[in-house]
Amino acid sequence: MSQHPSLRSDSVGVKHRNVFKRLERVKKLQEIGKWSDRSTAYNLPKVKSMKVKMKKVKEAKVPAAEGASAPGAAVPAAAAKPAAGKAAPGKKT
Numbered sequence: 073m074s075q076h077p078s079l080r081s082d083s084v085g086v087k088h089r090n091v092f093k094r095l096e097r098v099k100k101l102q103e104i105g106k107w108s109d110r111s112t113a114y115n116l117p118k119v120k121s122m123k124v125k126m127k128k129v130k131e132a133k134v135p136a137a138e139g140a141s142a143p144g145a146a147v148p149a150a151a152a153k154p155a156a157g158k159a160a161p162g163k164k165t
Contacts, residue, residue, distance in 0.1 A: 088123040 092100065100119045101107035 088121070090121055092119060092121065 094113055094116065097116050097119050098107060098113060101111075101116070104119075106117070
């Protein structure tokens with residue numbers, strides 16, 4: 073019989089926790105520099121826990137051109153800007 077996924081103790085499914093154990097709070101205070109050797113483990117100050125979200129970076133798709141040898145090469149100025157002399161249809165100046 074297999075084990076239910078919620079009962080496994082793998083580190084793969086570690087969730088973000090806002091509440092720390094006393095030892096974890098002491099370690100966090102040591103990292104910050106607010107812990108001294110004379111401090112007691114009682115009446116510890118609150119420790120802020122921040123969850124960092126990383127956005128996935130999508131690579132831009134650049135069509136392979138004969139003149140551009142490297143991906144992400146500069147786009148020619150004529151292709152990047154619309155013609156300055158022509159006005160949009162239906163616009164009055």
